[in-house]
Amino acid sequence: MSEKESGRGREPRLRDIARRLIGDDEDKGISPREVLGAVIDSGDKAKTEVVRMVAREVRTYLEGLGLHEDLRHVMTNYSLDVHASFSLKPLEKALSEE
Numbered sequence: 001m002s003e004k005e006s007g008r009g010r011e012p013r014l015r016d017i018a019r020r021l022i023g024d025d026e027d028k029g030i031s032p033r034e035v036l037g038a039v040i041d042s043g044d045k046a047k048t049e050v051v052r053m054v055a056r057e058v059r060t061y062l063e064g065l066g067l068h069e070d071l072r073h074v075m076t077n078y079s080l081d082v083h084a085s086f087s088l089k090p091l092e093k094a095l096s097e098e
Contacts, residue, residue: 014040 014043
């Protein structure tokens with residue numbers, strides 16, 4: 001799979017569009033670079049704010065569940081006993097190919 005197919009190594013669409021728009025250097029009073037810079041900055045700020053809001057909501061939800069109290073109760077009142085067994089067996093294909 002090439003880098004373009006996987007989406008890696010490719011510029012974000014907004015920056016690609018911005019690069020095309022900036023290529024036309026016409027003087028119309030407001031620089032296209034300034035406009036696109038403001039759009040990109042506001043997009044980054046909006047994304048950061050959305051992530052912050054989601055994190056706050058998830059934290060509030062988890063705190064409301066009271067899982068820390070249940071975990072503390074289990075850790076102080078119970079013991080954990082684990083019995084495990086591991087075995088290594090060859091695959092059937094590997095045996096038939098030899």
